Amino acid sequence: MKTLLLKKDEVRRLISTKDVIDAVEEAYRAFNSGLVEQPGYTGIHLPPHGEIDFKIGYHKAGELISMKASSGGFTENPALYGVPNGMGTILLFDARSCALICIMDGSLITGLRTGxxxxxxxxxxxxxxxxxxxxxxxxxxxxxxxxxxxxxxxxxxxxxxxxxxxxxxxxxxxxxxxxxxxxxxxxxxxxxxxxxxxxxxxxxxxxxxxxxxxxxxxxxxxxxxxxxxxxxxxxxxxxxxxxxxxxxxxxxxxxxxxxxxxxxxxxxxxxxxxxxxxxxxxxxxxxxxxxxxxxxxSTGMAIQDNTTAAAIYRNALAGNLGMPFDFLEPGPRLKDGKDKDNAQPSDH
Structure with missing residues (x-):
């Protein structure tokens, strides 16, 4: 299984504002239909620099788990480190296997889905x-x-x-x-x-x-x-x-x-x-x-990131955009097709 890498410019090309509105409505409906697991998000203050939030969401109908890290307020970043003062990254996992299927820039997604x-x-x-x-x-x-x-x-x-x-x-x-x-x-x-x-x-x-x-x-x-x-x-x-x-x-x-x-x-x-x-x-x-x-x-919900990122991922696959790469190393397989290293759940 390949993991797909989507950069900011690719994310921008893969979804319209109307599509994001539809994805956010889907998120809200799913949340109030019992189809979402969404732990409370974690925010870390990093004075005097800024802050970073971590949001995780599971969309049961879509069988996708998303995890987003989003930072802001780092006003000296461009001068000191050559990076933006706020950044976002989203990881998408296939909930059926928990394999990492996509890494995408999340800075645009946060702004788009909040709008x-x-x-x-x-x-x-x-x-x-x-x-x-x-x-x-x-x-x-x-x-x-x-x-x-x-x-x-x-x-x-x-x-x-x-x-x-x-x-x-x-x-x-x-x-x-x-x-x-x-x-x-x-x-x-x-x-x-x-x-x-x-x-x-x-x-x-x-x-x-x-x-x-x-x-x-x-x-x-x-x-x-x-x-x-x-x-x-x-x-x-x-x-x-x-x-x-x-x-x-x-x-x-x-x-x-x-x-x-x-x-x-x-x-x-x-x-x-x-x-x-x-x-x-x-x-x-x-x-x-x-x-x-x-x-x-509006405090912002992980499920909004989830449904928006899922739509972008689907569009990327359909349009053959992004860079697939080998992130996951396959384990030896049993005769029934199961991964030998993961045939039984861990006790840890």
Whole structure:
């Protein structure tokens, strides 16, 4: 059996934004259908450099196990080591044998599937007449959100806020060039939020960036930046009368934006409306009125990496892309075809 190596450029060529949205919906449905094993992810802080997360997921229907390592915040990497400040690697294992079948660059996948998660939430939770986005944060993930959301709705304008005028100008130029969507730089976060039908937060904030009284009735909020304790983007008061939807309840109540209003006693765990897979499966409703504020708390799930990487792997095999190599050394075989070295399970 060969192991396939897929580099970043090959990953980029092997999947479209629409395909990623479909893969993320598949992941959410599988998760809420009992077809996923997904241990809690491990995050390691490496001050003063950055952080690295490890996420593992098993998709029972697809018979694939994925393991992703994803790092970020290593701002000195380009100068000191000649590598990016954030990197990702995904390993895919055939669950029937646990053989390593693919090693692929995961840096694009993380961004793509996180953007797709926001787009799925827009389909289910945003007002049908929503046209204006506010982007608080103007980095790579903000771009990914707009790329995915533009697949599921018509965006008339993006109101953006950032403390760096240069970052804001670059964001405006990129979005207008790629999508033809006008970007309105705002003087403050409040100015952007007050104009939003859909609010996207993609910062690394450690305290509230958005205050409750800035949010208009009917706004849909996509909270992306908080995926570990110590991070925060939203005033917990926003949750008090909002419809709260999460990707994974167990993750969000421990590490997501939802932890903050729970910790303050503003909401109880029973006030969380649904996991997004439950809405996709029709078990719970999405938006029910144009006036309600909806929040999608996305901490990121290993099963999203799994289904997205699986689609890329299948496309690579179909298109004969990537580099197959001999990673696994075959053992001697018994007459019945079983591997002699592994005929019995280990006691270790």
């Amino acid at each position: 797709a998660a926001g787009a799925v939430s827009v389909k289910l939770l945003a007002r049908k007449d929503a046209r204006r986005l506010a982007s608080i944060g103007t980095g790579n993930q903000a771009r990914m959100q707009i790329r995915a959301i533009s697949e599921v709705m018509k965006i008339e304008a993006v109101h953006a806020a950032n403390r760096s005028p240069d970052a804001l100008a670059a964001f405006k130029a990129d979005i207008e060039r790629e999508f033809g969507i006008p970007v309105m730089p705002e003087q403050s976060v409040r100015d952007a939020v007050e104009k939003a039908d859909i609010l996207i937060t993609t910062t690394r904030g450690s305290g509230p960036v958005v205050e409750a009284d800035w949010v208009r009735p009917g706004t849909h909020i996509i909270a992306i930046g908080t995926d570990q304790r110590g991070k925060q983007e939203l005033d917990p008061e926003i949750f008090r009368d909002a419809k709260v939807v999460v990707d994974s309840l167990s993750q969000c109540v421990e590490k997501g934006e939802t932890w903050h209003p729970l910790n303050r006693g503003i909401i109880a765990r029973s006030d969380i409306h649904a996991e997004i897979g439950e809405i996709l499966l029709g078990r719970k409703p999405g938006r029910e009125s144009d006036a309600e504020v909806t929040i999608f708390d």
